[in-house]
Each structure stands twice: as C-alpha cells, then as structure tokens.
Amino acid sequence: MSLVFPKWTNSIPAAIVVSAGFAGVAVIAGGWYYMTPDYTEVGYEPEQPVNYSHRIHVNTLGMDCRYCHTNVEESGFSNIPDTATCMNCHTGDPAQDIAYLNSTLWSAHKQNENLVKVREAYASGEPIRWRRVHKVPDYAHFNHSVHVNAGVSCYSCHGSINEQAVVRQEKSLAMGWCLDCHRNPEDHLVRVSDTDPDLPKITDLDAIKRLLQSDEQKARGLELAAELRIEPPQSCGACHY
Ligand code: HEC
Ligand code: HEC
Ligand code: HEC
Ligand code: HEC
Numbered sequence: 607m608s609l610v611f612p613k614w615t616n617s618i619p620a621a622i623v624v625s626a627g628f629a630g631v632a633v634i635a636g637g638w639y640y641m642t643p644d645y646t647e648v649g650y651e652p653e654q655p656v657n658y659s660h661r662i663h664v665n666t667l668g669m670d671c672r673y674c675h676t677n678v679e680e681s682g683f684s685n686i687p688d689t690a691t692c693m694n695c696h697t698g699d700p701a702q703d704i705a706y707l708n709s710t711l712w713s714a715h716k717q718n719e720n721l722v723k724v725r726e727a728y729a730s731g732e733p734i735r736w737r738r739v740h741k742v743p744d745y746a747h748f749n750h751s752v753h754v755n756a757g758v759s760c761y762s763c764h765g766s767i768n769e770q771a772v773v774r775q776e777k778s779l780a781m782g783w784c785l786d787c788h789r790n791p792e793d794h795l796v797r798v799s800d801t802d803p804d805l806p807k808i809t810d811l812d813a814i815k816r817l818l819q820s821d822e823q824k825a826r827g828l829e830l831a832a833e834l835r836i837e838p839p840q841s842c843g844a845c846h847y
C-alpha cells in the first residue's frame with residue numbers, strides 16, 4: 607500500500623487534483639477558507655456561550671460520552687446534545703434535580719449564571735449556539751460511526767477531552783493526519799466492550815490512553831486489524847467525492 611501512496615503525497619499540491627479531475631477550483635477556494643486558524647489549528651479553543659465542562663461531567667460525575675453524543679456510533683455526524691438533555695439534571699427544581707445534586711451543591715447551582723442561561727434557553731426554545739470546534743472541509747468526507755465501530759476511540763482523535771474544562775482541538779485534522787492513521791491503524795485499534803468488565807468501553811479515555819501507550823499496542827493492534835479485516839482507505843476517492 608505504501609508504494610501506491612507514498613508519504614510525500616501528504617503534501618500533494620492542489621494542482622494535481624485538477625488533473626485528477628475533481629472540482630479543483632472549489633478545492634483551492636475551499637482550501638483558503640479552511641486553512642484559516644479557526645478550522646485547522648491545534649489548540650483552537652473558542653469561548654462558548656455556556657461554560658460547559660467535560661471535566662466535571664465526564665471525570666467528576668462519570669458520565670459516558672454517549673449519554674450526550676448519542677449518535678456517534680450510528681451516524682456519520684456526532685450530535686451535540688440539545689438543551690433538553692441538560693434539563694435531565696438542571697431544571698433548578700430540587701425535587702427533580704436532587705437525584706444528581708446534593709442539597710448544598712444544588713442551591714449553589716441554582717444561582718450559577720451558566721445554569722441560569724441553560725434554563726432560560728430551554729424556556730425560550732432557542733438553542734444554545736455552541737461554537738463548532740472540529741471541522742473538516744465539506745469536500746472531505748468523515749464518518750464517525752465507521753471509526754468508532756472499528757475500535758478507534760475518541761481519545762485518538764480528540765485527546766483527553768475528559769480533562770478539559772473548555773473543548774480544545776488536539777489534532778490537526780489535516781489530510782496527512784488522516785493518512786498517518788490509515789497507513790498504521792494498529793497504533794490506534796483497541797478491543798472494547800460495553801459489557802465485558804475486562805475490556806474498556808470505547809469512551810473510557812484514560813484506560814484507552816494507557817493501552818495505546820503500552821509496548822504491546824502494536825502487536826495487539828495488528829492482531830485486531832487482521833481479525834476484523836481493517837483496511838482504512840488511502841485512495842483519493844474514499845474521502846473526496
Ligand atoms: C453532559 C453532556 C456531555 C457529555 C457527557 C460529553 N459531552 Fe462532549 N459536548 C457536550 C456539549 C454541550 C458540547 C458543545 C460545547 C462545547 O464544545 O464545550 C460538546 C462538545 C464536544 C466536542 C467538540 C465538538 C465540536 O464543536 O467540534 C467533542 C469532540 C466532544 N464533545 C467529545 C466528547 C467526548 C469524547 C466525551 C466523553 C469523554 C464527551 N464529549 C462527553 C456535551 C457532552
Ligand atoms: C446526569 C446529570 C447531568 C446532565 C445531563 C448535565 N449535567 Fe451539568 N452538572 C451536573 C452536576 C451533578 C453538576 C455539579 C457538579 C459539581 O459541581 O461537582 C453539574 C454542573 C454543571 C455546571 C456548573 C459547573 C460549575 O461551574 O460549577 C454547568 C454550567 C453545567 N453543569 C452545564 C450543563 C450543560 C450545558 C448540560 C447539557 C449539555 C449539562 N450540564 C448536563 C449534572 C448534569
Ligand atoms: C478517527 C477520528 C475520530 C474519532 C475516533 C472520533 N472523532 Fe469526533 N470528530 C473527528 C473529526 C475529524 C471531526 C470533525 C468532523 C466534520 O467536520 O465533519 C469530529 C467532530 C466531532 C464532534 C462535532 C460534531 C461532528 O460530528 O462534526 C463531536 C461532538 C465529536 N466529534 C465527538 C466524538 C466522540 C464522542 C467520539 C468517541 C465516541 C469521537 N468523536 C470519535 C474525528 C474523530
Ligand atoms: C486514528 C486513526 C484514524 C484517523 C485519525 C482517521 N481514520 Fe479514517 N479510518 C480509520 C479506520 C480504522 C477505518 C476503518 C477501516 C475498516 O473498517 O476497514 C477508517 C475508515 C475510513 C473511511 C472508509 C469508511 C467510510 O467512511 O467510507 C474513510 C472515508 C475515512 N476513514 C476517512 C477519514 C478522514 C477524512 C479522516 C481525517 C479527517 C480520517 N479518516 C482519520 C482510522 C482513522
């Protein structure tokens with residue numbers, strides 16, 4: 607495979623695409639736009655309308671990513687939860703929230719300005735306008751469920767989001783980044799299960815981080831790739847169509 611598609615093609619010039627015959631002009635125009643830091647820079651960490659913290663909800667409270675990002679295993683697009691999901695715990699009514707918040711915490715939280723915003727948004731029916739952090743240009747196709755179901759964890763592509771108080775882009779999301787993994791997927795494949803207590807869930811980011819950093823990862827990943835016949839595509843048409 608690597609001979610067909612050697613490493614230098616990571617930086618393949620846009621001009622080649624024109625001769626390859628796929629919407630070259632749009633690609634170049636799109637390239638300019640999306641090369642702007644908002645979309646490609648590692649470290650992009652926009653201020654959000656509500657200070658929602660993954661660290662509190664995932665690490666402190668132990669919530670699974672899929673409680674909120676319900677689509678991630680079924681669909682190409684991983685949804686952002688609507689305000690109704692937040693209202694499972696943040697109505698401000700102690701009779702309803704008490705299951706999650708002990709009474710002292712709850713009274714402090716009733717006044718929390720961010721939670722006031724959440725309740726106001728819910729009451730008005732106006733969605734909270736979260737600012738998008740991760741984005742690949744429209745001319746490249748990315749599908750979440752394919753990756754997650756192949757045993758690639760959120761950790762490989764989003765880093766330790768469970769430790770972040772504000773979401774931050776950890777990886778470049780550039781074409782070379784996609785291809786680095788497509789050439790050597792074994793570095794990122796993990797055996798996961800929601801039911802087997804000996805295996806981590808795909809969303810157990812800390813456990814998966816430890817597995818990926820261990821010396822046995824390569825051998826384990828190769829075994830899994832062979833068993834599940836995992837062969838990520840490297841041809842242009844797989845991602846650009
Ligand atoms: C309680 C609900 C909730 C849980 C649980 C949750 N998230 Fe989120 N997530 C959100 C909300 C709300 C946003 C949008 C606001 C923001 O970016 O902070 C978001 C944003 C994100 C984004 C950035 C989306 C973008 O704009 O590019 C990623 C990536 C993400 N979450 C991954 C995860 C992962 C991985 C986990 C599990 C470790 C997780 N989330 C758990 C609610 C949740
Ligand atoms: C399963 C229950 C649950 C859900 C669902 C939930 N939260 Fe929370 N949230 C909590 C609890 C419990 C705390 C208090 C944690 C603490 O202070 O230790 C909290 C705290 C917060 C805080 C206050 C953090 C601070 O500064 O102290 C904000 C803001 C918040 N949540 C926003 C959201 C948003 C936005 C959503 C929906 C995307 C959401 N929560 C969904 C349980 C939940
Ligand atoms: C193989 C890499 C990869 C994996 C694995 C991955 N993501 Fe993503 N994620 C991305 C990319 C790339 C984007 C930008 C997608 C786009 O612009 O279409 C993204 C975007 C998102 C978004 C923003 C909405 C969207 O779909 O564009 C959320 C939320 C998210 N990811 C959550 C998760 C969660 C939760 C997991 C684990 C269950 C996960 N991701 C696993 C690469 C990945
Ligand atoms: C960390 C590893 C990793 C990264 C990063 C990654 N992929 Fe993948 N990709 C995989 C694996 C594993 C498969 C599954 C291959 C299989 O099942 O045979 C896959 C499959 C695919 C497929 C074929 C399935 C489909 O959706 O039709 C496409 C297209 C794809 N990836 C696009 C992308 C794009 C675009 C990016 C970058 C934005 C990306 N991938 C980043 C590992 C990765």
Ligand code: HEC
Nearest residue numbers: 619620623637742743746780781784785839840841842845
């Ligand atoms: C695994 C998925 C994948 C494959 C395979 C792939 N690309 Fe890409 N390509 C991407 C992604 C993702 C981007 C967007 C990168 C960014 O945001 O800068 C991209 C961007 C581009 C760009 C715009 C470059 C720029 O700097 O703006 C060109 C041109 C391009 N690809 C050509 C190709 C050609 C030619 C092939 C085949 C030899 C190919 N791609 C194969 C995922 C892929």
